[in-house]
Amino acid sequence: MRLHHEIQGSGPRTAVLLHGMMGSAESWWRITPLLTGRGLRVIALDLPGHGLSPRHPALSVEDVAAVVTDTLAVESATRPAVAIGHSFGGLVLAAAVASGRLDPERTVFVDGPFSARGGWDRDEVQAEYEQERTQRTYAVLRATRPHYSERDCQVEARAADRFDPVTAAGFAAGSGGHWAPRPGSIVVRADPSQYVDGAAAAELRDAGVQVRSIAGAAHAVWYSHFDEFIAALPEVFG
Numbered sequence: 433m434r435l436h437h438e439i440q441g442s443g444p445r446t447a448v449l450l451h452g453m454m455g456s457a458e459s460w461w462r463i464t465p466l467l468t469g470r471g472l473r474v475i476a477l478d479l480p481g482h483g484l485s486p487r488h489p490a491l492s493v494e495d496v497a498a499v500v501t502d503t504l505a506v507e508s509a510t511r512p513a514v515a516i517g518h519s520f521g522g523l524v525l526a527a528a529v530a531s532g533r534l535d536p537e538r539t540v541f542v543d544g545p546f547s548a549r550g551g552w553d554r555d556e557v558q559a560e561y562e563q564e565r566t567q568r569t570y571a572v573l574r575a576t577r578p579h580y581s582e583r584d585c586q587v588e589a590r591a592a593d594r595f596d597p598v599t600a601a602g603f604a605a606g607s608g609g610h611w612a613p614r615p616g617s618i619v620v621r622a623d624p625s626q627y628v629d630g631a632a633a634a635e636l637r638d639a640g641v642q643v644r645s646i647a648g649a650a651h652a653v654w655y656s657h658f659d660e661f662i663a664a665l666p667e668v669f670g
Contacts, residue, residue, distance in 0.1 A: 433480065433502075434503050435477045435478055435479065435485045435486075438475075439474065441471075441472055441473040443470075445473065445512075447515070448504060448512045449516050450477060450479065450515070450516070450517040450518065450521030450522070451518055452521050452544065452651075453520040454564065454568060454595045454600075455518070456482050457478050458587045458591065459518070459652070462654065464476060466662065467514075470670060472514070475507055475508065477500060479496060479524065481599025481600055482595055482596070489602045490602045491603060492550070492603065493523055494531070496524050497525075497528035497533070497534075498531070500525075500528055501528050501531075501534050504534070512534070512536040512537065513536070514536055514537065514538045514668055515534065516540040517541055518543065518652065519544040521544070522541040522543075523544055523546065529611075529614065530612070538668065539614070539618070541617065543627055546613060547609070548603075548608040550608025551605065552605050554602065561595070561597035561601060565595060568595075569592070579650060580655060613639075613641050614641075615641060616642070617642070618641070618642045619642070620664050620665065621633060621653075622649035622651060644665075646664060
C-alpha cells in the first residue's frame with residue numbers, strides 16, 4: 433500500500449506531517465506554508481482510510497506506521513528534519529520512530545496518546561465513527577466550532593466525507609501497544625487535555641520529553657490557537 437500525499441516546497445530538507453483521526457493532509461493548510469517558507473520540502477500524508485488514501489479493514493497502528501514509512505521511503509531518501517503528528521497521527525508517528533524505520537531530527541506530537549488498547553468491538557466502533565461523521569458537515573462545523581475559519585470548515589468537512597469508518601474501526605479492533613516518545617521529543621498539548629492530562633505531562637517531562645501546554649486550546653491546537661501554537665515551537669517555525 434502507498435498512501436496519497438501532498439508535497440509542497442523544494443528545499444533539501446524534509447518535514448513530515450501526519451493528521452489526526454478523521455482529518456486529512458489538508459488539515460495542515462495553515463502550517464505547510466510556514467514550513468516551506470523556512471526552506472523545507474513538506475510531505476503531508478493521508479493516513480489509510482482518510483482523504484484519498486486506500487482503505488483496508490484490518491490494519492493495526494504498527495501496520496499504519498509501516499505503510500507511512502514505506503511511502504516516505506519512496507518520496508525521500510533523506511532523514512526528515514522534523515515530523516509532526518496530531519492525535520492518531522502522533523500515535524502512528526511514535527510507533528514509526530519506535531520501530532526504527534523513521535528517525536526525524538526533531539519529533540513533535542500534538543495533543544495525542546502514546547498507547548492504544550486494541551481489541552475494541554469493530555461494529556461498535558464503526559457505528560460510533562459513522563455517527564461522528566454526521567457532526568462533521570460544513571453546516572455543523574460552522575455552527576459548533578466558532579474558532580474554525582471558513583476554510584477550516586471546508587477542509588474538515590471534506591475530510592469527514594472521505595473518511596472510512598471501516599478502516600478506522602480496524603485500527604481500534606487490532607492489536608494495541610505503547611510507544612513512548614524518545615527523550616528530546618516535544619509534546620504540545622491543550623490544557624486541559626483529554627489525551628495528555630497533568631499526570632501524563634509530568635511523566636513525559638520526567639522521561640526527558642519537552643511538554644508545552646496551551647491553555648484553553650482545542651484538541652486541534654493550531655485551529656483554535658494558531659499564534660500560540662507557532663510560538664510554542666520556535667525550533668520548528670523560528
